[in-house]
Every structure is written in C-alpha cells, then in structure tokens.
Amino acid sequence: MKIKVHNPAMPDDTEFSIADLPGVDTIKNGTTVEVSEEDLEMYKARTGVTFASAIKNNGTISVVGASDKSQKGGDK
Amino acid sequence: MPSPGIGGSGYMGIAHETTMGTYVAPAVFIPFLDESLSYSEDKYYSPAIRKVTLVGDMKQNYYHAEGDVDWEVDCAYLPYFMYCMRLSIVKTGAGPYVYTATPSSGGAAGIGGNAATQKTMSVTIVRNGRVFKYVGCAVTGWNYRIEDGVAKSNMTIMGLGETGASGDSPPAPTFTVPSLMGAAAHTVSVAPSISSGNPVWVENDNFGGFTFAVNDNGAAQTRIKPNRQAAYISFGESEVTIATTLDFLDGTQYDQFVAATASAFQIVSAVSGTEGVEIDAFRGVYNTYPVNNGAIGDIVTADAEIRVLAQPSRSFQLICKSATSIT
Numbered sequence: 001m002k003i004k005v006h007n008p009a010m011p012d013d014t015e016f017s018i019a020d021l022p023g024v025d026t027i028k029n030g031t032t033v034e035v036s037e038e039d040l041e042m043y044k045a046r047t048g049v050t051f052a053s054a055i056k057n058n059g060t061i062s063v064v065g066a067s068d069k070s071q072k073g074g075d076k
Numbered sequence: 077m078p079s080p081g082i083g084g085s086g087y088m089g090i091a092h093e094t095t096m097g098t099y100v101a102p103a104v105f106i107p108f109l110d111e112s113l114s115y116s117e118d119k120y121y122s123p124a125i126r127k128v129t130l131v132g133d134m135k136q137n138y139y140h141a142e143g144d145v146d147w148e149v150d151c152a153y154l155p156y157f158m159y160c161m162r163l164s165i166v167k168t169g170a171g172p173y174v175y176t177a178t179p180s181s182g183g184a185a186g187i188g189g190n191a192a193t194q195k196t197m198s199v200t201i202v203r204n205g206r207v208f209k210y211v212g213c214a215v216t217g218w219n220y221r222i223e224d225g226v227a228k229s230n231m232t233i234m235g236l237g238e239t240g241a242s243g244d245s246p247p248a249p250t251f252t253v254p255s256l257m258g259a260a261a262h263t264v265s266v267a268p269s270i271s272s273g274n275p276v277w278v279e280n281d282n283f284g285g286f287t288f289a290v291n292d293n294g295a296a297q298t299r300i301k302p303n304r305q306a307a308y309i310s311f312g313e314s315e316v317t318i319a320t321t322l323d324f325l326d327g328t329q330y331d332q333f334v335a336a337t338a339s340a341f342q343i344v345s346a347v348s349g350t351e352g353v354e355i356d357a358f359r360g361v362y363n364t365y366p367v368n369n370g371a372i373g374d375i376v377t378a379d380a381e382i383r384v385l386a387q388p389s390r391s392f393q394l395i396c397k398s399a400t401s402i403t
C-alpha cells in the first residue's frame with residue numbers, strides 16, 4: 001500500500017510519524033511512502049483494526065495507489 | 077475479554093468544524109499531558125412517592141461535553157485552539173504566520189460572524205481503543221504557564237455533545253517532532269500601564285512563576301428541542317488573572333498593591349525566530365500580595381495574583397508565531 005501524508009496547514013518540511021506503523025520512520029509533508037504487508041499486519045496486531053479502516057476519513061493520510069509487491073513483498 | 081488500558085496508549089486529535097456540532101475527523105493529533113473531557117449529564121431521577129423510599133424511575137436529561145486538556149505548548153498546534161477561544165484573531169505573515177488575538181465580547185461559541193469564537197472544533201480522543209468524538213467544542217477557559225521551566229497550558233473545553241460509537245475504528249494518528257519552549261525561552265517584563273500605544277517593557281527577573289489565566293465562564297445552555305445535546309455554549313464575564321511568586325525585595329510592588337496602581341505585564345516565549353508566544357496584559361493591578369515571614373529558613377516572598385482589567389482598545393493580547401497556516 002502506498003500512502004501519502006499531507007497536511008496543507010503545515011509547512012512542507014514538517015516530518016510526521018505514524019503511531020503503530022513500525023516500518024515507516026518519518027514522512028515529510030506531502031510525500032508518499034510504501035507500507036509493506038508486514039507493517040500492515042503489525043499495525044493490525046497492535047491496534048486491533050486494519051490500517052485501511054484507521055485512515056478512513058483521515059484528513060492527513062490517504063492511499064495513493066495499489067501495493068507495490070515487487071518492492072517489499074519480493075523479499076519474502 | 078478486553079484488556080485494561082493505560083493513558084499512554086491514548087491520543088487526541090482535533091479538527092475545526094464547518095458546521096458547529098457536525099463531526100469532522102482529526103486534522104491534527106496533539107500530544108497532551110492529561111485530559112478529563114467527558115459526557116456530562118444530570119440524569120433525572122423521579123422522586124414520585126409510591127410507598128418506597130428509593131427513587132423508582134430515571135430519564136435521560138440534556139447533556140454536553142466538558143473537561144480539561146493539559147498540554148505542553150507547541151506553536152504548531154496553539155493556533156488550532158486559539159480559533160476556538162473567545163478571541164478575535166488577525167493572521168499576518170507568509171510563513172511563519174503571526175496570529176494576534178484580542179478578547180472578543182461575543183456571547184456564545186460559533187463559527188465567525190458575531191460569535192465569541194471564530195471556529196468550533198471536533199475533539200477525538202481514543203481511550204483504550206474506544207473512540208470518543210466530542211462535537212461543537214469551544215475553549216471556555218485557558219491558562220499559559222511556565223512549569224518546570226516549560227511552557228504548558230490548560231484548556232477548559234465545552235462541547236455540544238458526543239457522537240462516538242462502540243464500533244468506530246480508532247484513527248491512525250500522525251505526530252510531528254515536538255517543539256517545546258524550555259527554561260531559557262521565557263522573558264517576563266513589566267511596564268507602567270499606559271492607555272494606548274506599546275508600553276516600554278523592562279525585563280523583570282523576579283518572577284518565580286507565571287500563570288496567565290482566562291476564565292470566560294462558559295456554560296452549556298439547554299433548550300427544549302428533540303435531541304439531548306446542548307443548544308449552545310454561552311460565555312459570561314471574562315476573568316483574567318496572572319499568578320506568580322515574587323521575591324519581596326522592597327516595598328515597591330506592595331505599595332502598588334495597596335494603592336491599586338496599574339502596571340502592564342508581558343511574557344514572551346520563543347523557540348526560534350519562527351516560533352513563539354507573547355502575552356501582553358496592558359493593565360493589571362495586584363489583587364493579592366501577601367508578604368509574610370514563613371518558617372525560619374523560608375525566603376520572604378509574595379504569592380501574588382494580578383487581576384487584568386479592561387482597556388478601551390485592548391486589555392490583553394495573545395500572539396503566536398507559527399509555521400502552521402490556519403485558514
């Protein structure tokens with residue numbers, strides 16, 4: 001899953017972290033990052049809900065594309 | 077069986093509303109020290125007498141949300157709260173932005189117009205995995221204080237109601253790097269009070285603490301309507317004070333206390349050239365100035381309280397310089 005973090009009220013150099021998403025360190029405002037399947041599983045294990053449901057109606061995080069299996073899933 | 081949770085697993089997000097009382101998912105997640113926001117209702121217990129000495133029925137009553145949020149002031153987030161205080165705000169600059177706020181005299185929270193606040197907010201709090209959504213929220217009282225060398229603030233929040241439900245998924249919170257204002261960031265200044273223009277501030281290093289507090293005497297108003305939420309959040313008299321502990325060096329301030337001589341008080345907290353908070357109280361008098369010899373080894377001090385008075389043009393102003401742009 002590729003996500004974009006964007007808060008238009010914050011400057012571009014603002015760095016965000018997403019709680020309970022272990023594989024993602026910090027994300028600069030307005031940029032995208034790939035979230036691995038393992039990280040999504042870990043998120044669900046930690047919070048009890050899927051990451052997709054947790055970012056539903058989220059004003060800052062949005063999904064921007066389908067999961068790129070070749071990038072991280074290929075390590076399995 | 078669900079497990080017990082601890083406070084550290086919780087989090088809070090806020091968003092300004094477009095319609096007061098209509099929930100908006102968090103725009104930002106703000107770290108906080110503790111919170112006490114809660115559902116507040118005086119349930120109706122029927123005292124009808126039916127040959128038994130316990131009440132025999134209960135009906136739900138009108139309710140509202142109410143409580144405090146205590147947090148370490150971060151200029152990235154302070155403007156979000158400022159727009160929900162009883163303040164009129166002018167935003168200038170092109171980044172960093174300067175929010176200059178002065179007291180408004182509006183009677184009720186709302187969004188723009190002649191309302192006391194310029195915006196209202198939805199407050200989302202997650203406690204042990206359960207999502208609580210408070211809507212139609214305004215800040216009805218607040219303080220700005222230096223505690224343990226750090227700028228902290230307490231926000232008293234009142235909201236029209238709560239819309240959370242058990243099935244709500246906890247939102248994924250995003251956090252930014254903290255930008256706190258520590259011990260070397262603060263300067264207190266005092267000046268003779270003048271009726272217009274800027275006082276000639278003189279740094280005063282005698283303040284052992286500084287708590288600027290505003291109580292706008294908010295109240296949830298209920299009116300007869302077909303749902304139980306509060307009808308609106310009203311504001312009453314604004315009570316503005318500064319509490320501090322002063323070393324008793326000479327009788328100057330004591331004489332000012334007795335003579336009710338007004339002074340101007342200022343605190344400036346700055347992280348860098350791009351972030352900071354300034355509060356100017358242009359006309360304040362010592363409400364209390366108790367000076368006593370305490371125990372044998374105690375320093376002679378005064379736990380003074382200053383009451384901030386109205387000025388025709390401005391009684392106080394809260395200025396926040398922030399990289400955050402609120403529209």
